Amino acid sequence: MLPTARHFAVVTTEPIRRHWGMPLLESFTGDPARVDVIEMQDGERYKTMSTVERLASELVKLNADRNTVLIALGGGVVGDVTGFLAGIYMRGIRFVQVPTTFLAQVDSSVGGKTGVNLRVGKNLVGCFKQPELVLADPMVLTSLPEREYRSGLYESLKTGVIRNPEIFEFMEAQRDTILERKIEALEWLIAESVRVKADVVGEDEEEHGVRKILNFGHTIGHALEADTSYKVFLHGEAVAWGMIAATRMAQRTKRIDAEEASRIIQLVLSYNKLPPVQSRANNITRRLGADKKTLDGQVHFILPCAVGRVEDTTDVAAEVVLEAVSELRSFPQA
Ligand SMILES: NC(=O)c1ccc[n+]([C@@H]2O[C@H](COP(=O)([O-])OP(=O)(O)OC[C@H]3O[C@@H](n4cnc5c(N)ncnc54)[C@H](O)[C@@H]3O)[C@@H](O)[C@H]2O)c1
Numbered sequence: 119m120l121p122t123a124r125h126f127a128v129v130t131t132e133p134i135r136r137h138w139g140m141p142l143l144e145s146f147t148g149d150p151a152r153v154d155v156i157e158m159q160d161g162e163r164y165k166t167m168s169t170v171e172r173l174a175s176e177l178v179k180l181n182a183d184r185n186t187v188l189i190a191l192g193g194g195v196v197g198d199v200t201g202f203l204a205g206i207y208m209r210g211i212r213f214v215q216v217p218t219t220f221l222a223q224v225d226s227s228v229g230g231k232t233g234v235n236l237r238v239g240k241n242l243v244g245c246f247k248q249p250e251l252v253l254a255d256p257m258v259l260t261s262l263p264e265r266e267y268r269s270g271l272y273e274s275l276k277t278g279v280i281r282n283p284e285i286f287e288f289m290e291a292q293r294d295t296i297l298e299r300k301i302e303a304l305e306w307l308i309a310e311s312v313r314v315k316a317d318v319v320g321e322d323e324e325e326h327g328v329r330k331i332l333n334f335g336h337t338i339g340h341a342l343e344a345d346t347s348y349k350v351f352l353h354g355e356a357v358a359w360g361m362i363a364a365t366r367m368a369q370r371t372k373r374i375d376a377e378e379a380s381r382i383i384q385l386v387l388s389y390n391k392l393p394p395v396q397s398r399a400n401n402i403t404r405r406l407g408a409d410k411k412t413l414d415g416q417v418h419f420i421l422p423c424a425v426g427r428v429e430d431t432t433d434v435a436a437e438v439v440l441e442a443v444s445e446l447r448s449f450p451q452a
């Protein structure tokens with residue numbers, strides 16, 4: 119149920135509004151509330167303080183007050199910006215997430231992390247702000263470009279590896295149905311993936327401990343994204359390579375047996391041909407120390423012990439990391 123309010127402000131971008139603006143506005147029929155739509159420019163480049171400032175000024179012009187409810191209609195970019203805006207506008211107002219990408223439905227809309235990028239790095243300014251409601255409708259995914267869609271699926275695959283073998287097995291067995299975007303399959307996959315994320319976040323909202331397992335694949339993934347200036351990989355694709363590297367590290371350090379490791383790697387590779395890794399391995403390992411998740415100069419790796427179970431460790435020799443990254447080139451790529 120939408121929270122009750124007399125004024126809603128939908129934050130979105132022009133392309134998303136074109137696809138899903140009307141259906142959302144029509145769903146307000148019969149409701150006496152005033153609904154405004156404000157747009158930000160589309161894309162990660164606009165996930166900035168200046169976008170937040172401009173949107174806040176527009177809210178003021180629309181007489182938005184402490185009872186206004188914001189609705190984020192879009193992918194992770196719109197969700198992160200809108201959540202942050204809701205966190206700070208008039209010291210905090212309510213907001214609702216209507217995620218329109220697979221990644222946003224299973225990942226970014228859940229957990230309450232919001233924020234924007236600075237020129238010097240991603241997601242460096244933000245706050246924790248929980249939405250009143252997350253409305254994830256798999257129908258909206260039908261208009262998502264193929265590459266965006268497949269990239270988002272890796273976040274679900276991740277939840278399977280870290281916590282829920284059923285998700286993993288479902289993705290093995292139902293690959294074709296999932297890639298055809300059959301609604302029933304997506305409903306199950308999204309609900310189960312969200313459950314994993316919500317459970318983990320519920321146990322550790324501010325990431326002091328168990329929440330770190332959600333970073334499986336992200337340590338190397340973030341380094342690959344940064345090393346290619348965010349131009350080569352979509353986020354999920356970089357995470358996919360990161361999951362392969364982490365699985366190989368786990369295998370080399372005898373945390374996981376060869377058969378289980380190969381199951382994980384095969385499933386990752388079966389969901390898309392990933393853009394090739396061209397970074398030098400030691401550039402990647404050098405970047406690991408600069409990761410926001412690095413504490414006390416120690417790099418944390420989330421390594422799988424089996425499908426459904428991972429270990430958070432700082433105990434991985436530098437050569438093992440280097441080898442796992444160098445080896446990525448030997449896997450099939452686009
Ligand atoms: N807050 C968190 O916990 C969290 C977690 C993961 C990622 N993120 C953030 O999420 C962002 C990435 O989100 P994303 O992958 O959703 O990318 P995005 O928001 O940039 O959306 C990707 C593209 O898809 C288009 N699009 C969105 N929905 C569509 C639809 N239904 N049909 C057609 N086109 C559509 C958008 O216009 C955009 O061009 C990053 O900024 C990342 O930092 C946040």
Ligand SMILES: [Zn+2]
Pocket residue numbers: 225273336353357
């Ligand atoms: Zn991610």
